[in-house]
Amino acid sequence: MNNDLKRLALHVLTDRTLSLGRDMLTVAAAALDGGATVIQLRDKTASTRLLIEEAVALRALTRERGALLIVNDRIDVALAVDADGAHVGQDDMPAALARQLLGPERILGVSAGNLEEAAEAVIAGADYLGVGPIYATASKADAGQPQGTVLLSQLASRHALPLIAIGGINIANTREVIQAGATGIAVISAVVSAPDITAATHDLRQIVLAELYGHERGS
Amino acid sequence: MNNDLKRLALHVLTDRTLSLGRDMLTVAAAALDGGATVIQLRDKTASTRLLIEEAVALRALTRERGALLIVNDRIDVALAVDADGAHVGQDDMPAALARQLLGPERILGVSAGNLEEAAEAVIAGADYLGVGPIYATASKADAGQPQGTVLLSQLASRHALPLIAIGGINIANTREVIQAGATGIAVISAVVSAPDITAATHDLRQIVLAELYGHERGS
Numbered sequence: 214m215n216n217d218l219k220r221l222a223l224h225v226l227t228d229r230t231l232s233l234g235r236d237m238l239t240v241a242a243a244a245l246d247g248g249a250t251v252i253q254l255r256d257k258t259a260s261t262r263l264l265i266e267e268a269v270a271l272r273a274l275t276r277e278r279g280a281l282l283i284v285n286d287r288i289d290v291a292l293a294v295d296a297d298g299a300h301v302g303q304d305d306m307p308a309a310l311a312r313q314l315l316g317p318e319r320i321l322g323v324s325a326g327n328l329e330e331a332a333e334a335v336i337a338g339a340d341y342l343g344v345g346p347i348y349a350t351a352s353k354a355d356a357g358q359p360q361g362t363v364l365l366s367q368l369a370s371r372h373a374l375p376l377i378a379i380g381g382i383n384i385a386n387t388r389e390v391i392q393a394g395a396t397g398i399a400v401i402s403a404v405v406s407a408p409d410i411t412a413a414t415h416d417l418r419q420i421v422l423a424e425l426y427g428h429e430r431g432s
Numbered sequence: 433m434n435n436d437l438k439r440l441a442l443h444v445l446t447d448r449t450l451s452l453g454r455d456m457l458t459v460a461a462a463a464l465d466g467g468a469t470v471i472q473l474r475d476k477t478a479s480t481r482l483l484i485e486e487a488v489a490l491r492a493l494t495r496e497r498g499a500l501l502i503v504n505d506r507i508d509v510a511l512a513v514d515a516d517g518a519h520v521g522q523d524d525m526p527a528a529l530a531r532q533l534l535g536p537e538r539i540l541g542v543s544a545g546n547l548e549e550a551a552e553a554v555i556a557g558a559d560y561l562g563v564g565p566i567y568a569t570a571s572k573a574d575a576g577q578p579q580g581t582v583l584l585s586q587l588a589s590r591h592a593l594p595l596i597a598i599g600g601i602n603i604a605n606t607r608e609v610i611q612a613g614a615t616g617i618a619v620i621s622a623v624v625s626a627p628d629i630t631a632a633t634h635d636l637r638q639i640v641l642a643e644l645y646g647h648e649r650g651s
Contacts, residue, residue, distance in 0.1 A: 260523040289508035
């Protein structure tokens with residue numbers, strides 16, 4: 214079993230507006246209880262000051278739980294709080310610049326919505342690709358056209374790095390994206406909007422790990 | 433004549449909405465023609481990708497003209513384009529963290545709206561203070577209560593670092609803020625909204641330098 218892959222199996226992205234009024238730290242803690250392996254701090258509306266405060270709190274929480282903290286877009290915030298890495302989309306800092314600022318050790322995730330973006334991201338030094346949107350999603354206004362699972366299959370045959378499916382991923386389609394070639398999933402509303410965040414996370418995790426590694430004992 | 437002080441004498445902040453439809457590079461070039469010593473890239477609505485593009489263009493322009501480029505808020509962007517420094521406000525990254533990421537060589541400017549914020553900024557390693565808002569301003573929605581020139585006088589008697597007056601600074605009150613203790617001014621609308629940006633900048637510069645150093649020959 215590839216431990217690095219496993220650490221990237223289940224990304225939960227924070228979202229201020231979709232969390233049914235629950236605060237970010239409560240949501241993240243519940244997701245970690247359910248077995249999220251990565252918390253990605255994504256907050257496009259916060260001031261940098263607030264973002265730093267959120268990141269500091271999530272850094273302590275994820276460290277305590279042995280999970281990864283990845284900061285969306287903001288390389289400065291990732292560096293300031295000693296996050297494990299950063300994730301950049303196509304509207305964020307170009308991946309090669311992000312890699313340069315992050316250094317070789319931190320994790321760099323890059324969003325790819327087609328084969329060309331994926332190839333560029335790999336050359337720029339991405340550690341994993343966020344592939345999508347796979348399905349239609351209401352969680353990200355700027356997500357672009359759904360690609361379906363075919364993009365995952367194409368990328369899995371071309372690239373060896375972890376492929377994290379994102380965009381409309383939920384309990385009903387997780388098996389399908391892993392079977393298509395994803396090595397993990399990233400979710401927003403499937404977890405943060407769930408009435409029972411811990412249970413929702415746990416159920417997603419079970420499917421991902423079962424598909425990737427066969428059924429786990431005692432997890 | 434203190435050359436470092438002189439380099440910080442006249443900051444022009446970019447503003448997308450106040451520039452009467454003229455693009456950022458055109459505005460900056462005209463301001464540099466008029467003798468702006470610092471261009472501060474401030475764009476709170478751009479994506480990081482666009483911000484990087486703007487910063488790259490302003491970096492080339494300011495280097496060519498021998499002026500400084502300072503990036504507002506975004507330490508990551510400042511580092512990515514090799515800007516001369518960054519400016520952080522009270523809603524941005526805490527100054528001590530900003531200093532840590534910028535390293536000892538780059539310029540760190542910090543906004544201070546009262547004596548306490550100023551003292552903290554100095555301890556955190558600020559190279560200059562942005563002091564204000566001195567007067568009422570419509571250019572920054574979050575600028576806070578006008579402080580008048582008294583804050584400048586108080587700070588000038590306590591701190592040796594450059595004090596840059598900001599907030600409602602224009603041709604009519606520049607003399608007064610320099611006489612009160614400012615060593616430079618930062619303007620938005622007084623330059624970027626002027627019909628003749630170069631002339632407006634030149635006139636402000638003449639007043640600042642005349643008050644600081646006596647009338648210059650040939651400038």
